[in-house]
Amino acid sequence: VSLLLTNIGELVTNGGDAAGPGGFASVTGAALVIQGDRVAWTGPASQAPDADHRIDCGGRAVLPGFVDSHAHLVFAGERSAEFAARMAGTPYQAGGIATTVAATRAASDERLRANLRALWAEMLAQGTTTFECKSGYGLTVADEQRSVALAAELTPEVTFLGAHVVPPEYTADRDGYLDLVCGPMLAACAARARWVDVFCERGAFTPDEARAVLSAGQAAGLIPRIHAGQLGPGPGIRLAVELGAASADHCTYLSGADVDALAAGNTVATLLPGVEFSTRNPYPDARRLLDAGATVALATDCNPGSCFTSSMPLAVALAVREMRMTTQEAIWAATAGGARALRRDDVGHLRPGARADLILLDAPSHVYLAYRPGVPLVSAVWQDGELAAGAPLA
Numbered sequence: 001v002s003l004l005l006t007n008i009g010e011l012v013t014n015g016g017d018a019a020g021p022g023g024f025a026s027v028t029g030a031a032l033v034i035q036g037d038r039v040a041w042t043g044p045a046s047q048a049p050d051a052d053h054r055i056d057c058g059g060r061a062v063l064p065g066f067v068d069s070h071a072h073l074v075f076a077g078e079r080s081a082e083f084a085a086r087m088a089g090t091p092y093q094a095g096g097i098a099t100t101v102a103a104t105r106a107a108s109d110e111r112l113r114a115n116l117r118a119l120w121a122e123m124l125a126q127g128t129t130t131f132e133c134k135s136g137y138g139l140t141v142a143d144e145q146r147s148v149a150l151a152a153e154l155t156p157e158v159t160f161l162g163a164h165v166v167p168p169e170y171t172a173d174r175d176g177y178l179d180l181v182c183g184p185m186l187a188a189c190a191a192r193a194r195w196v197d198v199f200c201e202r203g204a205f206t207p208d209e210a211r212a213v214l215s216a217g218q219a220a221g222l223i224p225r226i227h228a229g230q231l232g233p234g235p236g237i238r239l240a241v242e243l244g245a246a247s248a249d250h251c252t253y254l255s256g257a258d259v260d261a262l263a264a265g266n267t268v269a270t271l272l273p274g275v276e277f278s279t280r281n282p283y284p285d286a287r288r289l290l291d292a293g294a295t296v297a298l299a300t301d302c303n304p305g306s307c308f309t310s311s312m313p314l315a316v317a318l319a320v321r322e323m324r325m326t327t328q329e330a331i332w333a334a335t336a337g338g339a340r341a342l343r344r345d346d347v348g349h350l351r352p353g354a355r356a357d358l359i360l361l362d363a364p365s366h367v368y369l370a371y372r373p374g375v376p377l378v379s380a381v382w383q384d385g386e387l388a389a390g391a392p393l394a
């Protein structure tokens with residue numbers, strides 16, 4: 001079955017020849033044909049081929065679905081009191097994760113599944129069509145295993161994050177916990193995960209510990225990614241590049257050597273401005289990364305502690321307003337950039353052959369996502385060629 005979307009005011013294809021954010025490209029007065037679960041054709045509306053069904057987009061914009069390459073959605077409980085205290089002046093520390101670990105361990109599979117599905121529905125309604133999901137609030141073999149299993153019910157982009165923090169029962173035996181993560185826990189999780197991640201930060205794991213975790217994950221067939229440079233400077237970003245990690249996430253604290261390594265390597269710099277917004281910290285220097293030639297992605301880091309938003313449009317608006325990214329750079333980073341961070345070439349763009357994951361805005365151009373922050377502009381979402389959220393006609 002084929003579907004023609006026509007009279008598209010601006011069709012963002014990300015079909016440009018340039019690598020990186022220069023790859024943003026769009027067509028005005030455009031049409032797009034979906035055949036099955038794929039994009040079959042894009043171009044000027046006047047040249048569009050016939051299709052079984054037809055939708056007049058009324059001059060509104062169509063974009064690739066957002067690719068949220070960093071999210072922590074398998075958890076129970078909430079930490080609004082911690083947020084309120086932080087806004088009243090108490091600084092964020094990584095140890096708050098233990099609160100969520102306790103609630104997650106105590107929760108039933110059904111409770112965790114319901115919470116995960118509700119968050120996924122929320123993301124989808126805001127235009128996210130691909131998402132990564134981490135474990136990391138179980139921190140026992142059984143709880144990490146069920147976390148990756150639950151995530152795998154909804155996404156192929158599952159990340160084993162047993163090395164999120166050292167859980168309270170191992171405070172006096174860090175090495176024992178590292179052995180558990182790199183041994184039985186990894187063995188229990190690797191079959192359902194694609195990625196291995198570690199929180200390389202003061203208060204979480206040291207660079208040597210991070211190297212051990214990522215190397216063990218690689219030996220088990222997983223591809224590394226890392227949390228680094230969120231709370232302070234350190235060697236985590238360079239470690240990620242050295243190990244060939246797909247992405248180094250946060251990058252809020254960047255040295256010149258970090259920027260050089262990211263620009264020269266294949267590791268994407270994934271920026272999570274919702275975290276800085278929600279922790280009232282300085283934003284990462286996106287301009288410095290972009291100007292150096294690094295590949296930048298935007299993601300939410302949706303989690304109950306440091307950033308409880310599932311909104312990619314918010315990440316775009318913050319990147320433009322607070323991080324001096326252009327609107328085109330921000331949209332590329334939230335779509336094609338996220339796809340790079342997940343090493344996917346079937347999403348994040350709308351060239352023929354792409355997965356038919358796309359969003360219709362109730363606005364004439366992508367600029368409105370930053371120009372009208374906080375306004376729900378995503379009016380319809382197609383995933384794999386099927387209408388998955390919203391409605392195409394106002």
Ligand SMILES: [Zn+2]
Nearest residue numbers: 070072227301
């Ligand atoms: Zn995170």
